[in-house]
Amino acid sequence: MGRNILKRRQALKVSSTELSSLSGVSQSSISKIERGTSSPNIETLFKICKALNITLYEVLPKALFPEIDDRAQNNGNIT
Numbered sequence: 001m002g003r004n005i006l007k008r009r010q011a012l013k014v015s016s017t018e019l020s021s022l023s024g025v026s027q028s029s030i031s032k033i034e035r036g037t038s039s040p041n042i043e044t045l046f047k048i049c050k051a052l053n054i055t056l057y058e059v060l061p062k063a064l065f066p067e068i069d070d071r072a073q074n075n076g077n078i079t
Contacts, residue, residue: 001045004059006034008052023051 009019016034020027025040025047032038033048040048049056 001039001059001061002034002036005030005048005052008054008058009034012052014052019048019051023047 009016014022016027016030019025019030023030025044029038029040029044030048033040033044045056045059049059
């Protein structure tokens with residue numbers, strides 16, 4: 001999850017300081033989340049996702065959503 005946040009932040013060329021300002025989450029917390037040494041609660045995760053203009057699904061491990069992955073592979077049909 002932290003790696004996905006880091007990749008998105010870097011793709012947008014947003015510094016951790018800027019993300020902190022945009023999300024209201026401390027720079028220290030963002031750094032810990034990106035390094036994988038801390039797991040955010042859902043509220044914090046939502047704030048970060050909103051600031052990066054991505055969905056929770058894009059950040060969370062795909063293994064948590066196997067039915068969505070299956071649907072994508074089967075042209076939108078749930079298996």
